[in-house]
Amino acid sequence: MSTRSDWNAWAAGRESARITDWLREISEPDWSATVNHPLFDALAEGRLSGDDFAAYMVQDYGFVDPFTALIGHAIGHAPSMPDRVVLGQFMGMLTSDENSTFQRTFDAFDVPASLREAPDYLPQTRAFRELLHDTGQGGDYAEILAVLVVTEWVYLEWALRVTRVDGLHPLMGEWIDLHDNPAFQEFVAWLRQRLDEEAAALDDTAFARMAERFRDTVAKERAFHDAVLPR
Numbered sequence: 563m564s565t566r567s568d569w570n571a572w573a574a575g576r577e578s579a580r581i582t583d584w585l586r587e588i589s590e591p592d593w594s595a596t597v598n599h600p601l602f603d604a605l606a607e608g609r610l611s612g613d614d615f616a617a618y619m620v621q622d623y624g625f626v627d628p629f630t631a632l633i634g635h636a637i638g639h640a641p642s643m644p645d646r647v648v649l650g651q652f653m654g655m656l657t658s659d660e661n662s663t664f665q666r667t668f669d670a671f672d673v674p675a676s677l678r679e680a681p682d683y684l685p686q687t688r689a690f691r692e693l694l695h696d697t698g699q700g701g702d703y704a705e706i707l708a709v710l711v712v713t714e715w716v717y718l719e720w721a722l723r724v725t726r727v728d729g730l731h732p733l734m735g736e737w738i739d740l741h742d743n744p745a746f747q748e749f750v751a752w753l754r755q756r757l758d759e760e761a762a763a764l765d766d767t768a769f770a771r772m773a774e775r776f777r778d779t780v781a782k783e784r785a786f787h788d789a790v791l792p793r
């Protein structure tokens with residue numbers, strides 16, 4: 563378990579310790595395995611075929627659907643208007659720019675209507691969908707933030723890490739742009755700040771639940787990307 567006393571012990575030896583840094587550390591090796599995942603290097607270096615990119619995006623759209631619902635839960639659970647505004651703006655981007663990237667990818671790589679309407683989700687995609695759904699249904703605001711911090715921070719870190727080749731397919735470039743642009747960087751910094759604040763105010767039981775939710779989400783990120791990596 564990842565308890566508040568574990569966090570207190572970790573923070574004791576450090577100046578300006580952050581709960582989100584500790585959460586990331588206790589989620590190793592899954593965190594680094596996800597950020598350094600070979601799928602992202604293959605994507606950025608133009609070594610992922612169009613079909614493989616489309617297959618990844620079909621699975622990822624299965625993530626984005628319950629993820630969008632989870633943002634809705636976050637907006638509902640947020641303590642006040644300033645948080646609802648930031649989350650609502652992110653929801654706007656997700657349902658416009660990002661949704662459009664998916665739709666244009668499915669068009670560009672001829673993903674059949676049958677696969678768009680009734681996708682065959684991998685077990686790891688289904689497990690991730692379940693986590694997002696359960697967090698929305700039963701999680702408190704800190705648990706929801708924990709999931710959002712993982713999913714967005716991991717994507718920011720890989721997108722900042724990879725090196726793009728010249729001539730990369732524009733939709734693959736767009737997928738990286740969505741996750742390394744300054745507005746997204748600001749959003750991830752905001753999510754981390756809010757989780758640091760909310761987690762500090764939790765009682766011990768809710769704190770341990772939040773930390774476990776963070777770790778489980780990182781494990782599911784790793785499993786998802788292992789599963790969609792073409793062999």
Ligand SMILES: Cc1ncc(CN)c(N)n1
Binds near residue numbers: 713714
């Ligand atoms: C599996 C997964 N994790 C995170 C993200 C970034 N929202 C994503 N698109 N897909």
